[in-house]
Amino acid sequence: MQTFNCRILVGTSCNKTAELMSLICSYCNKPITGEYIILGDKKYHTSCFKDHIELKCGICHQGINGNYLHDEWGNNVCAHHNARYCDSCSKIITTNNTRPVNGRYYCQSCTAISVNSSVHTASVYQNILKTYNRYGIQQVPANVPVHIVDAKALAAKSSSLSTPDLLGLAVTGSKWSNFSPVKTFTHDIYILGGLPVPEFESVLAHELLHTWLNQYEVKMNEAEIEGFCNLGSYLVLTIAATKHAQMLMKKIKEDPGEIYGAGFRKMLAEVKQKGWLKFLTDVKARK
Numbered sequence: 062m063q064t065f066n067c068r069i070l071v072g073t074s075c076n077k078t079a080e081l082m083s084l085i086c087s088y089c090n091k092p093i094t095g096e097y098i099i100l101g102d103k104k105y106h107t108s109c110f111k112d113h114i115e116l117k118c119g120i121c122h123q124g125i126n127g128n129y130l131h132d133e134w135g136n137n138v139c140a141h142h143n144a145r146y147c148d149s150c151s152k153i154i155t156t157n158n159t160r161p162v163n164g165r166y167y168c169q170s171c172t173a174i175s176v177n178s179s180v181h182t183a184s185v186y187q188n189i190l191k192t193y194n195r196y197g198i199q200q201v202p203a204n205v206p207v208h209i210v211d212a213k214a215l216a217a218k219s220s221s222l223s224t225p226d227l228l229g230l231a232v233t234g235s236k237w238s239n240f241s242p243v244k245t246f247t248h249d250i251y252i253l254g255g256l257p258v259p260e261f262e263s264v265l266a267h268e269l270l271h272t273w274l275n276q277y278e279v280k281m282n283e284a285e286i287e288g289f290c291n292l293g294s295y296l297v298l299t300i301a302a303t304k305h306a307q308m309l310m311k312k313i314k315e316d317p318g319e320i321y322g323a324g325f326r327k328m329l330a331e332v333k334q335k336g337w338l339k340f341l342t343d344v345k346a347r348k
C-alpha cells in the first residue's frame with residue numbers, strides 16, 4: 062500500500078506584493094491578492110483551489126490535507142480513516158461495515174455482484190467455453206460440477222497445497238473402464254464463496270484449464286501448469302474488458318511469485334511467439 066501526501070499551506074498577499082512577486086494563480090493564471098493556497102511549488106486563489114484542485118476525501122467528503130490513500134479508480138481518502146482496498150477490484154472501501162467474507166474484504170460494488178451459490182454459475186461457465194472455443198482450446202470438460210464453498214472447506218480440499226490465498230481448486234479422478242482401453246475422468250471444481258462475478262469467471266476459467274490439462278494428461282512443471290491456467294483467466298478478462306477485469310489482469314501480470322506470476326509470463330511469451338494453435342498443439346504433446 063502506498064500513502065501519498067498533500068500538504069497545503071495558506072498565504073496572504075496585497076496588491077503590491079502580488080505585482081512585485083508576480084504571484085500568479087497556477088489554475089487561472091490571474092494575479093493573486095488576499096489569502097491564497099500553497100501546494101508544493103504552486104499557488105492558487107482559495108476559490109480556484111477549492112473548486113478545481115483540492116482532493117476530496119471519499120469517506121469524510123472534506124478537502125484532503127495531509128497523508129491520503131489513492132486508488133486507480135480515482136478515489137482518494139484521508140489516511141487516518143485506515144481504509145482498506147477491495148481484495149478483488151482494488152478500489153478503496155469507503156463504507157464502514159467492512160466485514161470480511163471468507164477472509165477477503167470487498168467494496169460495495171463487488172459485494173453487490175458476489176457469487177454465493179452454484180445457481181448462477183452456468184452462464185459464466187458457458188461464456189468461458191465459448192471463449193475457449195474461439196481460441197482453439199477444444200474439448201474443455203463441459204459439465205464439471207462447480208461447488209461454491211467457504212474458506213474452511215476449500216482449505217480441507219486442498220490439504221496438499223499450501224497456497225494462503227487460494228480461490229479455487231480442480232480435483233480430477235480417473236479410472237479405466239472394465240471392458241475397453243479407455244480411461245474416464247471425473248472432475249470437480251471448488252470455488253471460494255463471495256467472489257464478485259468477474260473474479261469468479263477468472264477463477265473458473267483457470268480451474269477449467271486444470272481439468273483440460275488433466276484430461277490430456279499433460280506433463281509440465283508447476284509453474285508451467287499454473288501459468289497455462291492463468292492464460293485462461295487472462296483470456297476471459299481480456300474479453301470482459303472492464304476496469305475491474307483490467308485490475309484483475311494487472312494482478313496476474315504483475316504477480317511477483319515464481320509459480321503463478323513467472324509461470325504466466327513464460328506461457329504468455331510462448332503464446333505470443335507461436336500463436337495459440339501451435340502453442341496448444343505443443344502443450345498437448347508434453348506427455
Ligand SMILES: [Zn+2]
Pocket residue numbers: 086087088089090091105106109
Ligand atoms: Zn485562480
Ligand SMILES: [Zn+2]
Pocket residue numbers: 118119120121122123138139142
Ligand atoms: Zn477523510
Ligand SMILES: [Zn+2]
Pocket residue numbers: 147148149150151152167168169170171172
Ligand atoms: Zn471491489
Ligand SMILES: [Zn+2]
Pocket residue numbers: 267271287290
Ligand atoms: Zn491452478
